[in-house]
Every structure is written in structure tokens, then in C-alpha cells.
Amino acid sequence: MRCLLAVVAVAALLATAASAKPVHVQANTYDFLMMVYQWPPNVCATEATAHNCVIPADSHLFTIHGLWPSRNDTTYPQSCCSSCSFNATAVQDLLPQLNQYWPNLFAEEAATDFWSHEYLKHGTCATDVASLDTEHSFFATTLGLSRQLNVDAAFAKLKPSTTTGYSLATVQAAIKAYFGAEGYLTCETYKGQQLVTGFGLCVTKNNFAVFQCDPRVYGENSCKSTSDLFFLPF
Numbered sequence: 001m002r003c004l005l006a007v008v009a010v011a012a013l014l015a016t017a018a019s020a021k022p023v024h025v026q027a028n029t030y031d032f033l034m035m036v037y038q039w040p041p042n043v044c045a046t047e048a049t050a051h052n053c054v055i056p057a058d059s060h061l062f063t064i065h066g067l068w069p070s071r072n073d074t075t076y077p078q079s080c081c082s083s084c085s086f087n088a089t090a091v092q093d094l095l096p097q098l099n100q101y102w103p104n105l106f107a108e109e110a111a112t113d114f115w116s117h118e119y120l121k122h123g124t125c126a127t128d129v130a131s132l133d134t135e136h137s138f139f140a141t142t143l144g145l146s147r148q149l150n151v152d153a154a155f156a157k158l159k160p161s162t163t164t165g166y167s168l169a170t171v172q173a174a175i176k177a178y179f180g181a182e183g184y185l186t187c188e189t190y191k192g193q194q195l196v197t198g199f200g201l202c203v204t205k206n207n208f209a210v211f212q213c214d215p216r217v218y219g220e221n222s223c224k225s226t227s228d229l230f231f232l233p234f
């Protein structure tokens with residue numbers, strides 16, 4: 001919050017110097033938040049050559065990727081606070097939860113690299129939401145939202161398998177039956193199979209309610225209806 005105010009203050013000073021017109025800081029304008037998850041076995045299969053991908057022993061389901069301020073037109077604000085830095089000490093109390101539910105699967109990096117990236121790129125753009133206005137609240141609120149959404153329950157009937165996949169329609173129907181809205185789905189093709197690597201839900205910025213977001217957002221789904229989608233087992 002403080003950095004945002006500083007940006008506004010600087011912008012206001014510059015505006016006063018240049019002209020009398022009010023300046024609107026557009027960087028962090030957005031329409032909704034996207035709660036994004038990853039399916040670790042699929043991420044590790046598709047990233048195997050690029051990363052030393054390791055799934056924590058206590059992760060057996062979807063893990064958090066991030067909470068992203070997003071726009072209906074599929075653009076999004078990013079890195080909204082150039083003077084901010086990630087402070088691991090500030091989220092010390094959340095480390096057990098972060099390590100379990102929001103792990104960095106890339107073992108060649110520091111665990112904190114993922115959180116730092118997510119906070120600085122996305123979190124700093126959501127500081128207008130009261131419960132996301134500090135680094136600690138960004139992580140605590142996102143962890144709490146994830147617990148509340150309980151996305152694994154939505155996928156309970158879609159059994160992980162290397163041989164049985166599900167049509168895109170079946171996957172979306174399961175998501176819609178549970179949340180009342182479709183999901184944003186990303187896939188990567190690996191050994192001829194479409195692996196679901198990411199899953200996102202659009203939630204409102206005022207009360208984190210899941211809603212059916214703009215069709216343009218679903219238009220960005222990279223999972224295709226032409227072949228089945230797979231969730232590899234852990």
C-alpha cells in the first residue's frame with residue numbers, strides 16, 4: 001500500500017510540474033482476480049528437461065500457482081511496485097503452509113524465488129484490495145482462499161491416470177458443477193497426451209466469489225477439445 005501511495009504521490013508531483021490535469025495511475029487497474037493452481041505431476045513431466053522438478057512429499061493434489069489481478073480483455077497489470085522487494089522474514093509464520101500448498105517445484109531455485117516472483121509480479125498490483133495490501137496479507141489471504149475453494153473436491157471424480165483421460169467438456173462440467181463457473185485451463189502436450197498443467201478460477205475482487213468470467217478469458221484456454229486431458233498420478 002505504501003509503495004502505491006508513493007507512486008501516486010510522485011505522479012501527482014510530476015503532474016503538477018507538467019500540467020494541472022489529474023493523473024490516473026493505470027498500472028494496477030483490473031477487473032477480477034484469477035486464483036491459479038498447478039497439477040505438479042504434469043508440470044514436472046513437461047518441465048523435466050528445463051528444470052529439476054521435485055514434488056514435495058506432502059503435496060498430493062493441486063498446488064497454488066498464484067493470485068493474479070486480471071482484466072476481461074486478457075491483459076493484466078504486472079510489477080506494480082518497482083521499489084518493493086520480497087521479505088521472507090515477513091512470511092515466516094506462513095512457511096509451513098507455503099511449503100505444502102504453494103511449493104516451488106523447481107528444486108534448482110530457492111523455495112522463496114517462486115513466492116518472490118508471484119508477489120512482485122502480481123501481488124503488488126492487488127494492493128487496492130484491503131486483505132491483499134501487504135506482502136503478509138497477500139500470502140495469508142491467498143492461502144485462506146485456496147483452503148476455502150477446496151479445488152481438489154471439484155476434481156475428485158477425475159482420477160489421475162497415465163492411461164485414462166477426460167474430454168475438455170467433462171473437465172469443465174466437473175468444475176462448473178462444483179463452482180457454478182467454468183475454469184481457465186492450460187495444457188501442454190507431452191508424449192502425445194494433453195496434460196493439464198494449470199487451472200484458474202475467476203474470483204471477484206470485492207469478496208473473492210467465484211464467477212463465470214468474460215468469454216475472452218476462456219478463449220485463452222490452451223486445452224483443446226480434440227483429445228482427452230490427462231492428470232498424471234503423483
Ligand SMILES: *[C@@H]1O[C@H](CO)[C@@H](O)[C@H](O)[C@H]1NC(C)=O
Binds near residue numbers: 087088
Ligand atoms: C522484513 O520483515 C520483518 C518482519 O515483519 C521486519 O521486521 C523487517 O524490518 C523487514 N525487512 C525489511 C527490509 O523490510
Ligand SMILES: *[C@@H]1O[C@H](CO)[C@@H](O)[C@H](O)[C@H]1NC(C)=O
Binds near residue numbers: 212
Ligand atoms: C468484466 O466482465 C465481467 C463478467 O463478464 C462483467 O461483469 C464486468 O462488467 C466486466 N468489466 C468490464 C470493465 O468490462
